Amino acid sequence: MNIGELARQSGVNAKTIRYYEEIGLIPAAHRGDNGYRRYRTQDLNRLQFVRRARGLGFSVEDVSALLALYNDRSRHSSDVRAIARRHVAEIDGKIRELVSMREMLNELIESCQGDHRPECPILQDLAGADTDAGTSAADVRTKVPT
Amino acid sequence: MNIGELARQSGVNAKTIRYYEEIGLIPAAHRGDNGYRRYRTQDLNRLQFVRRARGLGFSVEDVSALLALYNDRSRHSSDVRAIARRHVAEIDGKIRELVSMREMLNELIESCQGDHRPECPILQDLAGADTDAGTSAADVRTKVPT
């Protein structure tokens, strides 16, 4: 099958497949006489593995490691678990950050609607105005997840 | 003050300050005779505003809009709230995605440790093996937040 068919069956964009080949996540495909990449069911499996792992938020690097373990008959379950656990820890961190941001934003929005402060205080807070007791809800140093 | 001092006082990296100027988030600084950028307290305020807003996860584009509203005397609180609410909605979406990922990962990890399945099933799940009832926990199509 050609790359387009593989893309359709795997749910991975053809461009992305070429990219994965380029960065070595999947092996370079064999070429037909016309120079087109040729794929088999085996490659489809591998690509679906990649898609699912990416869908769970694993980095390409992690996926690469998981693929290696998948192809390694002498693998240890603990290695796989370690990668998964580390990933869960990262996700936890991101969730905590986002929840914290959401809390602060909701506080700001709420105080903006209430009548207990003169104007919408979001901007004042961001500007670091000392209208309150100096405790600005927006004075955060968390790293922004992008 | 020079850019280094501004960086120290604002908590924003000097490189980042130059970058902000380049993309127009902050106005181009005046230069001294030596070509160095010169800043005043006003610029420090602006930059702290930016830092706080970024800390709350606002995109640079949003921050730009917030800054414009901040400098607009005829601004409406509702405009600011709208930006903040939209941002909260985005954050909510990301949180939901991450929580969903975490759930699936934890299920996989758990079933990997338990004795009710032969081997660590994470890899089998990712490979899409039909060892179970065909419902693979990892068969997700959620977009990965990067």
Added chain:
DNA sequence: GGCAAACCTTCCGGCGACTGGACAGTCGTG
């Protein structure tokens, strides 16, 4: 056989929000 549509190829550039590094000029101090 001719033509268009739908494939496929490679290469380049851009997204967001920076960060690091190279190389050069400038400033303050000993």
Added chain:
DNA sequence: CACGACTGTCCAGTCGCCGGAAGGTTTGCC
């Protein structure tokens, strides 16, 4: 006047792709 700390510009890289250009191939239809 040498040295280090600072500043300037410019370019490249990060991550995980995606879009488009310019070209070759295949397929299907008249």
